[in-house]
Amino acid sequence: xxxxxxxxxxxxxxxxxxxxxxxxxxxxxxxxxxxxxxxxxxxxxxxxxxxxxxxxxxxxxxxxxxxxxxxxxxxxxxxxxxxxxxxxxxxxxxxxxxxxxxxxxxxxxxxxxxxxxxxxxxxxxxxxxxxxxxxxxxxxxxxxxxxxxxxxxxxxxxxxxxxxxxxxxxxxxxxxxxxxxxxxxxxxxxxxxxxxxxxxxxxxxxxxxxxxxxxxxxxxxxxxxxxxxxxxxxxxxxxxxxxxxxxxxxxxxxxxxxxxxxxxxxxxxxxxxx
Amino acid sequence: xxxxxxxxxxxxxxxxxxxxxxxxxxxxxxxxxxxxxxxxxxxxxxxxxxxxxxxxxxxxxxxxxxxxxxxxxxxxxxxxxxxxxxxxxxxxxxxxxxxxxxxxxxxxxxxxxxxxxxxxxxxxxxxxxxxxxxxxxxxxxxxxxxxxxxxxxxxxxxxxxxxxxxxxxxxxxxxxxxxxxxxxxxxxxxxxxxxxxxxxxxxxxxxxxxxxxxxxxxxxxxxxxxxxxxxxxxxxxxxxxxxxxxxxxxxxxxxxxxxxxxxxxxxxxxxxxxxxxxxxxxxxxxxxxxxxxxxxxxxxxx
Numbered sequence: 397x398x399x400x401x402x403x404x405x406x407x408x409x410x411x412x413x414x415x416x417x418x419x420x421x422x423x424x425x426x427x428x429x430x431x432x433x434x435x436x437x438x439x440x441x442x443x444x445x446x447x448x449x450x451x452x453x454x455x456x457x458x459x460x461x462x463x464x465x466x467x468x469x470x471x472x473x474x475x476x477x478x479x480x481x482x483x484x485x486x487x488x489x490x491x492x493x494x495x496x497x498x499x500x501x502x503x504x505x506x507x508x509x510x511x512x513x514x515x516x517x518x519x520x521x522x523x524x525x526x527x528x529x530x531x532x533x534x535x536x537x538x539x540x541x542x543x544x545x546x547x548x549x550x551x552x553x554x555x556x557x558x559x560x561x562x563x564x565x566x567x568x569x570x571x572x573x574x575x576x577x578x579x580x581x582x583x584x585x586x587x588x589x590x591x592x593x594x595x596x597x598x599x600x601x602x603x604x605x606x607x608x609x610x611x612x613x614x615x616x617x618x619x620x621x622x623x624x625x626x627x628x629x630x631x632x633x634x635x636x637x638x639x640x641x642x643x644x645x646x647x648x649x650x651x652x653x654x655x656x657x658x659x660x661x662x663x664x665x666x667x668x669x670x
Numbered sequence: 671x672x673x674x675x676x677x678x679x680x681x682x683x684x685x686x687x688x689x690x691x692x693x694x695x696x697x698x699x700x701x702x703x704x705x706x707x708x709x710x711x712x713x714x715x716x717x718x719x720x721x722x723x724x725x726x727x728x729x730x731x732x733x734x735x736x737x738x739x740x741x742x743x744x745x746x747x748x749x750x751x752x753x754x755x756x757x758x759x760x761x762x763x764x765x766x767x768x769x770x771x772x773x774x775x776x777x778x779x780x781x782x783x784x785x786x787x788x789x790x791x792x793x794x795x796x797x798x799x800x801x802x803x804x805x806x807x808x809x810x811x812x813x814x815x816x817x818x819x820x821x822x823x824x825x826x827x828x829x830x831x832x833x834x835x836x837x838x839x840x841x842x843x844x845x846x847x848x849x850x851x852x853x854x855x856x857x858x859x860x861x862x863x864x865x866x867x868x869x870x871x872x873x874x875x876x877x878x879x880x881x882x883x884x885x886x887x888x889x890x891x892x893x894x895x896x897x898x899x900x901x902x903x904x905x906x907x908x909x910x911x912x913x914x915x916x917x918x919x920x921x922x923x924x925x926x927x928x929x930x931x932x933x934x935x936x937x938x939x940x941x942x943x944x945x946x947x948x949x950x951x952x953x954x955x956x957x958x959x960x961x962x963x964x965x966x967x968x969x970x971x972x
Contacts, residue, residue: 407772414769415788418851421803422791424813428806439816481697488694500695507706509956511908513929514949517936518712519705521723541705544698573690602796604911605929609937620796620911627802627915634806641802645795652794656787663793664856 422642429454429639437634447635454639457630462615463622464647466532467601470618473536475596478543479589485544486551487577491558501552507545512605515542523610534610535618539603543596550666554588555581591662594655601648619644716946723942734947744948747926748955750838751907754927755959757842758849758906763898766853770861771887789851797848801915804844805831808916831917837924844912849905853898860894861887896967903959907952928952 607621919926
């Protein structure tokens with residue numbers, strides 16, 4: 397690198413400033429969450445007597461146990477099915493190249509930039525007709541459909557690049573398409589599948605619009621939807637609101653810190669391809 | 671087996687496999703058709719009727735669309751979404767480019783990993799949480815006003831999200847915060863792939879930092895800039911979560927965006943037809959903005 401030392405230094409300073417700005421909202425929430433209950437916190441002040449008990453209060457008030465369970469159930473309903481059927485479709489479109497596949501692929505592409513708000517009204521009436529309103533299925537089923545454009549696009553992009561010879565070799569060995577898919581293609585697609593799983597997990601966990609439109613009961617929503625309800629109820633109690641928000645954030649943060657390498661890779665690739 | 675036998679077998683195999691291949695695509699296509707394509711068609715259909723969601727729908731022709739394009743409030747709401755593009759897209763991409771140019775690459779050591787991890791935090795947390803955190807930062811007793819008072823600018827202190835002139839820019843700042851890290855990392859990653867020899871050559875040709883930026887950096891980062899713009903423009907036009915949480919669209923209609931207005935029209939005011947027409951317009955606006963960006967920035971792959 398032939399960057400001068402001064403430029404390098406300016407760059408570093410900018411980067412550190414950026415890091416501080418990114419952290420500021422979290423630190424300010426923490427400082428408010430530790431103030432005594434019932435007080436109105438004033439800016440960013442480290443409390444003389446940090447009230448860690450506020451988190452315990454928020455845990456009970458927000459009914460965190462039930463919220464976690466609900467979000468996990470929704471993720472369990474959405475992510476495995478979405479990844480499986482998208483991988484199958486990606487295999488069909490990218491590798492088997494079914495006749496008419498181009499048209500179907502274009503059909504999927506159509507949904508890639510679709511804002512959820514544009515279809516939320518008919519989805520509401522459709523879910524109502526199915527009698528699923530206010531159940532977790534009301535979030536699970538539409539989300540699977542809404543994820544298909546990106547998920548199929550993603551998996552097809554992987555399968556298109558797998559050399560055809562590999563499949564030919566497997567076929568000469570006498571395996572059928574089913575075996576080829578599970579024994580050869582899926583193991584090879586593992587990185588693409590892992591990234592997709594991470595992205596879908598994150599988007600489901602953080603899904604807000606579907607949760608507030610289709611489910612009234614916060615304990616049957618996603619984490620983000622429940623957080624919305626929590627703010628509606630405790631919006632005036634800044635201390636409890638901050639403690640509760642931080643608690644609701646914690647599970648995602650823990651998962652993120654454990655899998656951060658994969659997360660960052662997935663998010664970068666996700667936006668690059670999407 | 672002779673090679674011709676293998677080939678024949680492969681061909682036969684390929685033919686049946688090609689048609690039975692539809693079975694692989696079918697489950698995904700089915701879910702997509704039921705929960706996206708059908709609702710999409712219904713949105714178009716609803717948009718042509720006056721309907722309160724319960725009673726009998728009345729044919730409206732294109733009058734809902736006429737309302738969208740002539741009603742002053744609705745036009746203002748659409749305008750708000752475009753103003754948000756400045757904050758959601760231009761600021762993160764501009765600042766991201768600046769940082770990327772200065773840093774060129776983030777070191778791979780612990781410093782680099784920490785920076786990358788922290789800059790990604792806003793992408794990982796729900797937008798709702800970002801909204802709550804920033805509502806507190808920007809409130810009358812929040813950190814922003816605290817800092818202003820500390821440096822003697824207490825006169826500027828205000829309820830940033832509550833006042834007419836500052837509400838929309840404040841919402842914009844929240845979006846900028848969410849997207850800045852992603853754009854920076856994307857651009858720095860793109861930057862580290864540029865061949866240093868290009869800069870060497872530019873220097874030898876006597877190019878200053880500005881020429882260098884215009885002649886080497888910008889063209890090389892075309893694809894990454896395109897990605898950043900696409901992601902952020904969609905986030906701005908289709909914004910909902912942040913606005914819902916931080917301002918609820920107020921004061922007045924100052925921060926109301928199309929996504930929020932669709933939600934209100936459809937579920938509070940029971941004007942399903944108008945809500946759907948606005949949905950169709952929003953969809954079209956996203957495409958109108960995103961397709962040119964893609965066209966300008968995609969590298970020709972032949």
